[in-house]
Amino acid sequence: MKLLALLLTPLGLLLRRKRAGGAHSIRNAPELATSTSLELTSPSFAPGGTIPLRHATMDLGPNISPALAWSDPPAGTTRMLLVLEDTDVPIARPARHMVAFFGPEPAHIGEGDLTADNPRFTYLPVHRGRTGYQGPRPLPGHGVHHYTFHLYALDTEPAGNSLDDLLPRLAGHVLASGHLEGTLRG
Template sequence: MTQPFDPYSVLPPVPGFTLRSADIADGHTLDVAQCSGLFGGPGQDRSPQLAWDGYPHGTRSFAVTCYDPDAPTVSGFWHWVVYDIPATVHELAADAGAVGGKNLPAGAKMLANDAGRAGYIGAAPPPGHGDHRYLFVVHALDVATLDIAPEATPAWLGFQLLGHTLARATLTPVYGEPA
């Protein structure tokens, strides 16, 4: 069986660290809370709780992303992008991705996801499309802030992360809609 493409495999390798969550786990199906209601489903568009440790000395900030590489587009689908998370923050509570950023730690910022919404949008694969992977990634960065315009795209942030990522931690739950 062919292994699914790992979009991080084309980037320069970096060390890993520990990412854990009370809400999601590698290979486990997302709960309805982390699925999308915006696309007409029963979801709640509630970002999962995430906590991390073991990141390298010299980390000055973090970014958190959620990306679906299995979306039926040539560019995948960015569900959530948070950056400029201070190095003193080691956890995002559930629903930190609420639209408008009211639940983010001080200093952290969100970009609009691929649905044009500055907040977390949950899983919503097309019916019958099979399981999609949702890559929740915490990036440990060597800068305190990234020079990113508020209207920038998640892909632009990803390009900016390229030269500043010291380490990366990932959890990859799945979700699929039956036919």
């Protein structure tokens, strides 16, 4: 067992019943509500399946973003919003691992493309000001965590310093959404 896991496992076991839960997930934000769906898939894992460790971060894996693909967005789409979220963290709200904006074409992202220096993507900072893909890393001993990629087709150019700052400006501008959930055991 690696040293970090050895040190954090007792904390994970102690907090095992504490979970942020889905109630505060970005998926439930009224500003992002839409009745039109996008199909979001990955060749790396099936919906609801285990995310391979190559897509995990810190001591678990090399933090390589998975390939993602989606159905054609509706006419009028000018930007896409992609959020990676963990709803099982032992804090009050889900943890956002990544927030990225990009153009709607092409309708896929290659494996490893979600890097901070890739000019295709504009990132908003997440935990500790990090940008780019921050892969799954559940607290050791905490059990299964659910990680969801949320994809939104927008008809506007978003502007803001954080997703919370941006949400009110996105109301009425979401044309479609798609969601892909994977799991990883801590």
